[in-house]
Amino acid sequence: MAMNRRDFLKISAGTSGSLMLSLALPGCSGMPTGYTQETGEWKPDAWLEITNTDEIHFTLARVEMGQGTYTGLTTLIAEELEVDPEAITPRFAPVAPEYRNPLYKLQLTGGSTSISTSWEPLRTAGASARQMLIMAAARVWQVDSADCSAAQGRVLHPNGRDSMRYGQLVELAAKESISDDVVLKPAREWKYIGKQRGRLDARAKSTGTAVYGIDVELPGMVYSVVTRPPRYGARVKAFNESDVRAMPGVLDVFEIQRGVAIVADKYWRARKAQDALKVEWDNEAALSLSTHEVFASYRKAADEDRGESERSEGDYEDSLEKAERVFEAEYSQPYLAHATLEPMNATAWYRDNSIEVWAPTQAPDLGRIAAARVTDLSPSDVIINTTFLGGGFGRRLTQDYIEEAAAVAYRVKTPVKLIWSREEDTQHDLYRPAMLHRMQAGFEGNKLTGWHHQIVGPQLLDWYVRNAAPAQFPWAPKFMYDTLGKVGLLAEGIATPKDMSAIEGAIEYPYNVDNIDVRHTHTDPGVPVTFWRSVGYSHNGFAVETFMDELAHETGEDPYQFRRKLLAGQPRHLEVLDRAARLANWDTPVAQGRGRGIALFKSFGTFVAQVVEAGVENGVIKVYKVFCAVDCGQVVNPRIVEDQIEGGIIFGLTAALYGEITYEDGQVQQSNFHDYQLLRQYELPEVAVDIVQSREAPTGVGEPGVPPVIPALGNALFALTSKRQRSLPLKADA
Amino acid sequence: MALSLIVNGEQRSLDIEGDTPLLWVLRDELGLKGTKFGCGAGLCGACTVHLNGQPVRSCSTPVEFAVGGEVTTIEGLADNGQLHALQKAWIAEGVPQCGYCQSGQIMSAAHLLATNPAPARNEIVAAMTGNLCRCGTYSRIIAAVESVAASSLAYDASAAGQER
Numbered sequence: 001m002a003m004n005r006r007d008f009l010k011i012s013a014g015t016s017g018s019l020m021l022s023l024a025l026p027g028c029s030g031m032p033t034g035y036t037q038e039t040g041e042w043k044p045d046a047w048l049e050i051t052n053t054d055e056i057h058f059t060l061a062r063v064e065m066g067q068g069t070y071t072g073l074t075t076l077i078a079e080e081l082e083v084d085p086e087a088i089t090p091r092f093a094p095v096a097p098e099y100r101n102p103l104y105k106l107q108l109t110g111g112s113t114s115i116s117t118s119w120e121p122l123r124t125a126g127a128s129a130r131q132m133l134i135m136a137a138a139r140v141w142q143v144d145s146a147d148c149s150a151a152q153g154r155v156l157h158p159n160g161r162d163s164m165r166y167g168q169l170v171e172l173a174a175k176e177s178i179s180d181d182v183v184l185k186p187a188r189e190w191k192y193i194g195k196q197r198g199r200l201d202a203r204a205k206s207t208g209t210a211v212y213g214i215d216v217e218l219p220g221m222v223y224s225v226v227t228r229p230p231r232y233g234a235r236v237k238a239f240n241e242s243d244v245r246a247m248p249g250v251l252d253v254f255e256i257q258r259g260v261a262i263v264a265d266k267y268w269r270a271r272k273a274q275d276a277l278k279v280e281w282d283n284e285a286a287l288s289l290s291t292h293e294v295f296a297s298y299r300k301a302a303d304e305d306r307g308e309s310e311r312s313e314g315d316y317e318d319s320l321e322k323a324e325r326v327f328e329a330e331y332s333q334p335y336l337a338h339a340t341l342e343p344m345n346a347t348a349w350y351r352d353n354s355i356e357v358w359a360p361t362q363a364p365d366l367g368r369i370a371a372a373r374v375t376d377l378s379p380s381d382v383i384i385n386t387t388f389l390g391g392g393f394g395r396r397l398t399q400d401y402i403e404e405a406a407a408v409a410y411r412v413k414t415p416v417k418l419i420w421s422r423e424e425d426t427q428h429d430l431y432r433p434a435m436l437h438r439m440q441a442g443f444e445g446n447k448l449t450g451w452h453h454q455i456v457g458p459q460l461l462d463w464y465v466r467n468a469a470p471a472q473f474p475w476a477p478k479f480m481y482d483t484l485g486k487v488g489l490l491a492e493g494i495a496t497p498k499d500m501s502a503i504e505g506a507i508e509y510p511y512n513v514d515n516i517d518v519r520h521t522h523t524d525p526g527v528p529v530t531f532w533r534s535v536g537y538s539h540n541g542f543a544v545e546t547f548m549d550e551l552a553h554e555t556g557e558d559p560y561q562f563r564r565k566l567l568a569g570q571p572r573h574l575e576v577l578d579r580a581a582r583l584a585n586w587d588t589p590v591a592q593g594r595g596r597g598i599a600l601f602k603s604f605g606t607f608v609a610q611v612v613e614a615g616v617e618n619g620v621i622k623v624y625k626v627f628c629a630v631d632c633g634q635v636v637n638p639r640i641v642e643d644q645i646e647g648g649i650i651f652g653l654t655a656a657l658y659g660e661i662t663y664e665d666g667q668v669q670q671s672n673f674h675d676y677q678l679l680r681q682y683e684l685p686e687v688a689v690d691i692v693q694s695r696e697a698p699t700g701v702g703e704p705g706v707p708p709v710i711p712a713l714g715n716a717l718f719a720l721t722s723k724r725q726r727s728l729p730l731k732a733d734a
Numbered sequence: 735m736a737l738s739l740i741v742n743g744e745q746r747s748l749d750i751e752g753d754t755p756l757l758w759v760l761r762d763e764l765g766l767k768g769t770k771f772g773c774g775a776g777l778c779g780a781c782t783v784h785l786n787g788q789p790v791r792s793c794s795t796p797v798e799f800a801v802g803g804e805v806t807t808i809e810g811l812a813d814n815g816q817l818h819a820l821q822k823a824w825i826a827e828g829v830p831q832c833g834y835c836q837s838g839q840i841m842s843a844a845h846l847l848a849t850n851p852a853p854a855r856n857e858i859v860a861a862m863t864g865n866l867c868r869c870g871t872y873s874r875i876i877a878a879v880e881s882v883a884a885s886s887l888a889y890d891a892s893a894a895g896q897e898r
Contacts, residue, residue, distance in 0.1 A: 041763035066832030068870045198828055205833030207817065208768015208808035212834060215767040223762075248751070267752045267762060341780055341834045341868045390770070390834030391868050422773040525895050639828055643874065647831060650870030671867060673777040682863045682873045 008158045031098050035174035042170035044129040045120065046098035047077065049273055054153060054167035056083060059112055061099035061107065062114040063362055065200060065392030066647070068640035069114045071200045073122055074113075075636055076616060079192045080126030080185060082150040083166075085200060092386040095364045104474050108363035110397055110531060112581070112604035112700020114637055117548055119698055129173075136172035137164050177232040187634075187695060197639040201388070213360035213387045216347040218415035219657070222251060223267040224276050224408045226418065226440035228259040228428050231286035232528055236260055239279040245274035256407040258373060258400065267419060287526055287666040294663070295332060298436040298456045307521035311507040314515035316482040319450035325443025331439070331528065331543040332727045335661035336432035336532055337425075337676055342390020344401040344420040348409035354381040355406055362396040366467040367453060370399035371406035373467075382406075393651075394531030398430050399467055426676050427668040431645050431661055432532030433457050434504070437543035444513075446555050448626060450515040453506050453543065458524035460501035481686050494554035495570065503529070505540035505603055505707065510573050511566035527663070535602035535704035541707030542728065544716070545599035547713040550724060556679045560586050572631050572692075573600060576609040579629035579690050584611035590719075594624060599708040599717025605699030607631040607692075610649070611710040612685075615720060621732045623653060623685040630689060634695035641701050642689045648705020649687055654679040656710045656730050737801045741766070742810025752798030756790075757781045759797045760807055768837045770889035772866070779865035782838035783807045789845040808837035811844060819885070820844055823878040831869035841864045843879045851886045853879070 021426040040052035049057040058077055064070040070090050074429065078085040084407045093099040093107070100107045102117055137155035138145035145160035153199035154163040154599050187193075189234040220336050229235070236255045244253040244262060249269030253262045260279055266269035320326065346359035348371070355377055361367050364384035371382040387395060435457040442450035461468075470481045500507075502520050509516060552562035567574045577600050581587075590596045593615050600609040610655070626649050635641050658677040662669045670676040710728065717734075718724050725734045738747040741764060748763050755774075760766045760783065770869040772780030776791035783792045784806040785799075793868060817825075820843050830836045839862065846853055846861040853861070858879050867875070 064832075079814065117804075124886070138745050198825075199830065202825045202828050202830055205830035206821045206840065207768075207812070208837045210833055211767070212770075214771060215761075217765070266750075266754070266758070267750070268758050298832070339868055341770075341832070341866065343771065389832060391832045393868075422775065422778075503740070586870065643828070643831060643871070646873065647870035650872065651868075671771050671776050674775070676866060677868070678866050679872075679876070680863050680866065681872050682859050684859075684876075687873060 004265055005315030030608045031096060035171050042171070042174045044466050045125050046096070047125050048081070048167055049526040050129070050170050052167045052170055054165055056081070056088045056153075056166075057520050058090045059093045059099070062101070062109040062533045063092065064391070065109070065360075065362065065385055065388055065396070067114070067644060068199065068637060070195070071198070072115055072636050072700050074200060075117050075192045075196045076118060076122040077126040079190055081121045081130050083153045085192055085196060087153060089109060090200065092460040095368055095384050096491035098501040100365070104573040106363060106468060108397060108418065109392070109513045110362055110394060112702045113605070116605065116700060123184050124182050126219060127184050128178050128307040131182060132173040132178060133166055133169050134607070135176040136169045140172065142163070145205055145531065155183045160247065166335070194635050194638070196637045199640065210388050212342050212390045213358060214342055214345045214349070214390070214419060216358040216417065218347060218349060221347070221415040221417055222265055222412065223270045224261055224263045224405070224416050225270045225421070226256065226261045226404050226702050227257045227277055227279055227423065229281050229286065229425075231281070231283055232287065233526070234281040234283045234286035236278040237282040239277060244273050244277050247276050249273070252412055253277070253409060256404060258404055259662070260342065261404070263408060263416060267417075269725070270589040271421070278579055287663070288526060289527075289666060290664050291334070294434050294527065295436060297525055298523060300439055300528055300566040301521050301523035302436060302454060302456045305521050310503045310516040310520050311516055312508070316450050316452055316515040316517035316640060318444050319515035320440070320452075321445060323450060324493035325554075326440060327442045327551060328438070328552055329547055329726060333530075333539045333542060334434050334654055334659065334728060335434045335527060336659045337429045337661050337670070338391070338395035338397055338532060339426065339676060339678060340361070340389075343425040344395075344423055345418060346405035347404045347415065347417040347624060348374070348402075348405040349415040350409045350413055353377070356383040356385065357402055357406060358385045358387060359402050359405070360396060361399065361402060362389070362394070363399065365454050365471045366397070367399045367402040369467040369470045369481070370403040373481060374403050374407040375410040378431045378478065379470075380697060393533040394535065395429065398464070398650070399529050422673070423671040427670050429661075430463065430528040430530035432535070432538065433460070433527070433529040435539040437617070439541070439543060439547040441547065441551055443555065446557070448511070448513050448551065450517075451509060451513045451519045453509070454519045454521060455502050455506055455540065457502055457522060458529055459473060459499040459522060460529060460535070460689045461499040464525060481551045492734035500629070501536050501541070504536035505601065506536070508602060509544060510570050511563065512568055512672060513566065528693065533648070534603055534706040537601065537651070537703070537707040538655070538710070541599070541601040541603070542710045545708060545711035546714050546726070548691060549599075549718065550598070551712065553718070563598070563600060572607045573602065576600065576607045576629040578613050579692070580609035580627050582626040583629065583688055583690055584613070586611065593720075595718065595720025597712045597717070597719055599712035599715060601704075601708040602708055604631070606701060606704035608704045610708040610712045612716045614713055614716040616732045619732050621717065621730060623656060623683070623713060625686045626688070626691045627713075628687065628690065628705070630701070630704070631692035631694055632692050632704070633698045633703050635691060635694075636698060638691065641691055644701040645689050645705040646687045648703060650679050650684070652706040653685070653713065655706075656713050656728060660729050667671045735798070737797065739797070739800050739802060740804045742806060750797065754781070755793050755799045756785075756795045756800050756805070759791035761806070762793060764811050764847045770834055770837055772835065777866070778835070778838075779840040779842060779891065782836045782865065783843040784841060784845060787820050787845075787848070789842055808840060811840065817827045818844060819882045820847065820878065827874050827878040829874040829878050831871055835867045836864060838850050839867065839875055843875070847882060847886070852853070854884050855880070858883075865896075
């Protein structure tokens with residue numbers, strides 16, 4: 001396909017201005033481009049660097065947390081550059097406007113957007129560099145560049161014999177100007193897109209050499225732990241400073257905004273000193289609620305306020321009056337922790353009036369704001385180095401751990417690594433919010449005529465704008481940060497995108513029903529919340545697809561056929577639903593003692609249907625099989641797509657079977673993997689993933705595997721036991 | 735206390751409190767960062783190393799218990815620069831996602847194959863159940879272990895064939 005350069009500029013201008021500049025006008029943007037004599041490096045744009053010794057570096061602007069950007073994005077640029085992805089060395093991007101995610105105008109990795117937002121820009125960058133190399137070679141050979149081609153890091157002469165390495169051409173290529181039309185390769189010529197199966201980070205991650213945040217080592221580094229209030233929002237009143245100072249290896253102990261920090265020469269000594277620390281907390285402003293009060297407050301809010309209308313079609317009230325039968329159900333979901341296997345950590349070093357941070361973060365530009373906020377520095381004095389992430393799942397979009405490390409480093413003025421224990425990670429997380437859903441549906445005869453969905457719970461941007469709003473306006477003085485945070489809220493849709501976190505997936509209800517009414521009753525009990533793998537889709541998926549199953553049952557229809565009949569005009573939904581049903585042999589009876597459940601949910605642009613076979617063995621829910629069909633548009637790396645979908649299924653099953661954070665008197669009751677359990681190897685079901693071959697633009701795969709598996713499992717248990725479970729986690733003895 | 739132990743075939747001496755978990759000694763005193771901290775309570779397996787040939791949770795093993803013992807970490811699994819068969823299989827299968835748990839997974843699998851070169855599926859599952867993976871790489875882990883077990887079976891068969 002040909003992509004007109006001006007079109008590309010237009011797209012880029014609408015999404016991230018300086019990205020356009022760096023490509024259109026090499027050397028004229030904020031990011032230096034061009035050839036550097038001393039180092040022999042050519043930087044055609046913000047992403048690529050090719051040396052005269054044929055080393056190719058690719059700046060990876062989306063972090064690698066398991067989801068495969070390291071391989072997938074490298075594959076995109078490699079395809080057009082005409083080199084093997086294995087020949088490229090990715091490195092993690094510094095903070096720069098060029099590397100912002102155009103959807104969020106922030107440099108963050110989330111929302112399953114890495115491939116979809118990089119699909120055009122990275123291929124165009126690769127193609128531009130290739131074209132410049134070809135033009136340089138053509139000039140040397142005095143032939144028409146149109147007759148030259150490129151392959152395996154070389155430009156090929158039209159005579160079919162001669163060729164030049166990219167490294168030989170970089171100095172000359174830097175002098176070429178990019179033509180107006182950058183021609184992208186047609187799909188039939190792809191060598192790696194849709195075919196690449198390996199992972200470029202597999203070797204480092206199988207030999208223990210991949211560097212995660214927790215592995216960062218600096219000269220003279222010391223260690224810090226922080227004791228945070230057991231009740232969120234409590235402040236330090238007093239603590240036994242001298243007792244702690246007397247502990248072996250302790251270098252300092254002091255109050256920071258988020259608690260009491262201990263610094264010691266060794267990590268274990270800091271931990272032991274922490275055992276000796278006794279803090280008296282001022283609980284005046286602290287959270288004091290218990291989980292049952294959260295749901296009581298949600299029900300009260302739902303009774304008092306029908307909520308903001310988020311989707312309205314037809315006349316729901318009228319359909320309700322005309323309905324012959326009306327069904328109602330209420331669903332609820334608990335708070336969920338992220339439980340990344342690498343606990344929160346960050347390493348920081350304050351020197352020469354600047355602070356340098358090494359951290360596994362999903363949002364390095366927000367990390368700058370967090371560090372600036374607790375020091376006298378401005379964001380431009382903060383350097384963030386991103387490492388591999390030992391899991392992200394949305395947790396590392398919030399920069400509290402960088403804030404803490406920066407506060408400690410600012411005081412101790414030596415390199416310091418701050419590590420959270422697992423207990424701290426579990427109890428001081430920001431959680432996937434607990435939510436309540438009230439559903440209602442009306443039928444005339446067997447025709448579903450009305451659909452009502454009232455979502456009750458908080459919005460995540462209320463919690464997130466604190467650092468996100470200043471990061472979008474980095475020139476703003478620091479005293480304005482809190483104001484910007486509030487502006488972010490007030491100017492919803494302008495400074496920050498509309499907050500979809502509570503309603504996503506519910507407003508895209510895909511079934512053909514004439515009268516639809518989706519509402520959000522906004523209520524926030526004050527429990528810290530944030531993004532969590534698939535976010536709103538994770539709770540709306542359960543409510544919508546369980547209720548659909550209930551309606552099928554009430555009307556005596558097969559749950560697959562019931563959905564099917566309501567999907568006219570939705571070919572991609574229908575395709576994955578049919579494929580999942582076929583894969584599961586839906587029309588044949590399931591084995592004795594098992595139930596089969598189905599669910600369909602689109603999230604992040606990707607269509608996913610799943611069938612679960614489950615039963616109860618010795619009083620425990622047993623998931624035998626998960627059949628999954630997925631349409632994520634053009635696949636870049638089939639194996640990574642399979643892995644992400646399967647990983648999402650396991651993540652969803654973990655939530656469905658075990659996931660629950662509870663509060664008693666303001667304190668989180670869970671602490672480690674014994675009471676916040678993750679699915680283990682022996683519980684692994686057989687998983688089959690069928691990927692639709694498609695030339696549609698690629699969509700996300702990191703999250704869409706999660707939402708449907710939770711209702712599909714619940715529906716399977718209903719099919720087996722005839723008992724409907726409307727709250728999570730699911731119980732064997734419901 | 736002054737103590738010494740053998741780590742990846744090398745005698746290492748250090749002066750440290752005996753109750754310090756082996757994990758932090760390996761990581762922070764000896765610079766072997768491949769072994770990971772996950773839970774500090776022996777629940778997740780990310781810190782698994784071999785002590786005298788047995789898999790142990792180094793986060794919950796005081797270093798004084800390892801005095802004079804032989805410790806093998808992920809860094810010591812390769813033999814003369816040749817990756818362990820499991821590491822090769824992990825790369826070929828593309829097992830790791832975030833990768834954080836994989837050192838522990840590989841160390842658990844290495845002990846399994848050292849004691850049972852051709853385990854059945856249920857034996858692999860049992861041996862690997864103590865290692866958590868939040869990304870959900872479990873089926874690739876089984877496939878990777880099985881591929882090594884199968885090649886060891888093939889090797890045994892060919893060796894047996896030669897003898898005859």
